[in-house]
Amino acid sequence: MSSMLLSLLFLGIGLAVGFLAQRSRMCFVAGLRDWILVKDTELLVGLFSFLATVWLLTSVLTALGLLHHGVPEYGTAGDASDPPTVLAGQASVARLSVLQASVPPLAALVNRFFLASLVGGFLVGMFSVVAGGCVLRQHVLCAQGDRGAIWYLAGFYGAVVVFYVLLSRFLGWVYS
Amino acid sequence: MKSMRYVKPWIFGVAAGAIFVIADAAFPISPPSAYAFCLSCHVRDLVNTLLNAALGLRFQVTEVASRALLLTSPGVLLGAWIAAHLHGEVRLRAADRPVRMAVLGFLVMTIGIIIFGCPTRIVLRAGYGEIYGIVGLVGLMGGVAAATVILKRRWAAGK
Numbered sequence: 403m404s405s406m407l408l409s410l411l412f413l414g415i416g417l418a419v420g421f422l423a424q425r426s427r428m429c430f431v432a433g434l435r436d437w438i439l440v441k442d443t444e445l446l447v448g449l450f451s452f453l454a455t456v457w458l459l460t461s462v463l464t465a466l467g468l469l470h471h472g473v474p475e476y477g478t479a480g481d482a483s484d485p486p487t488v489l490a491g492q493a494s495v496a497r498l499s500v501l502q503a504s505v506p507p508l509a510a511l512v513n514r515f516f517l518a519s520l521v522g523g524f525l526v527g528m529f530s531v532v533a534g535g536c537v538l539r540q541h542v543l544c545a546q547g548d549r550g551a552i553w554y555l556a557g558f559y560g561a562v563v564v565f566y567v568l569l570s571r572f573l574g575w576v577y578s
Numbered sequence: 579m580k581s582m583r584y585v586k587p588w589i590f591g592v593a594a595g596a597i598f599v600i601a602d603a604a605f606p607i608s609p610p611s612a613y614a615f616c617l618s619c620h621v622r623d624l625v626n627t628l629l630n631a632a633l634g635l636r637f638q639v640t641e642v643a644s645r646a647l648l649l650t651s652p653g654v655l656l657g658a659w660i661a662a663h664l665h666g667e668v669r670l671r672a673a674d675r676p677v678r679m680a681v682l683g684f685l686v687m688t689i690g691i692i693i694f695g696c697p698t699r700i701v702l703r704a705g706y707g708e709i710y711g712i713v714g715l716v717g718l719m720g721g722v723a724a725a726t727v728i729l730k731r732r733w734a735a736g737k
Binding site: 422 | 717
């Protein structure tokens with residue numbers, strides 16, 4: 403597939419999701435927040451319907467042999483000096499699915515990346531609540547003209563440059 | 579366009595989930611897996627691809643990013659702008675706390691690079707059945723709950 407078409411595919415996915423996210427006010431952190439604050443379940447139902455759809459479809463398509471990329475394997479392989487191999491890791495391990503359950507022993511899964519995922523997820527959750535929405539919601543707010551979200555995205559994009567100039571050398575530690 | 583006034587969040591969930599999984603099955607966008615959508619990773623790949631091309635650097639990108647520009651984030655901005663524009667919902671609003679918002683965006687991206695995901699892709703990876711995605715989702719929900727409870731207490735104390 404040509405790189406032009408592939409780039410347009412990602413643009414198209416973004417367009418569709420952006421359009422639907424604006425119409426539905428979808429946010430991946432506001433669901434739980436609204437439920438705790440005002441017992442409103444609408445966005446939480448959106449989160450769970452997304453999770454259930456992905457789970458069912460990946461399970462069915464994998465069983466039918468139509469989806470054979472497996473699941474991303476993180477935190478188990480990869481030399482500390484070579485994070486890209488971790489990114490590209492392909493073996494299908496640690497998969498919990500509707501049709502096929504193979505759970506490795508928990509002790510084998512608890513490593514630095516396990517803790518990083520747990521703590522990192524926790525911090526992303528806290529920061530997102532303080533910011534008033536997940537990354538997707540900030541994109542939508544930015545497109546609607548919310549200047550706070552524009553500043554959020556400025557920090558978001560800027561962080562990539564800062565990370566790869568200053569911090570990426572410490573990345574290997576997390577995956578070793 | 580009356581029927582498009584408001585899309586129920588559950589419809590968004592089903593539609594987005596189906597788009598991501600079917601795109602992964604139908605198009606060569608792997609490795610990495612579960613990569614049809616991520617605002618952290620795709621922005622990282624897009625920025626690094628452009629920097630590498632412009633400045634001759636060798637910042638890390640994923641395999642698929644060497645074959646295409648991951649225009650997901652600009653796509654979301656454009657799609658949301660079109661939707662808001664069609665329904666007269668584009669209005670400029672002043673930034674309440676610009677520095678705080680920029681710092682929050684900075685921190686979320688930094689963590690997102692480390693754990694491979696914005697909140698959307700954490701849920702996507704959890705849906706793929708990947709253990710570390712599920713761990714990330716548990717952490718995410720814990721963080722949301724903790725921050726919400728703290729905010730609620732503060733508001734209660736403020737009143």
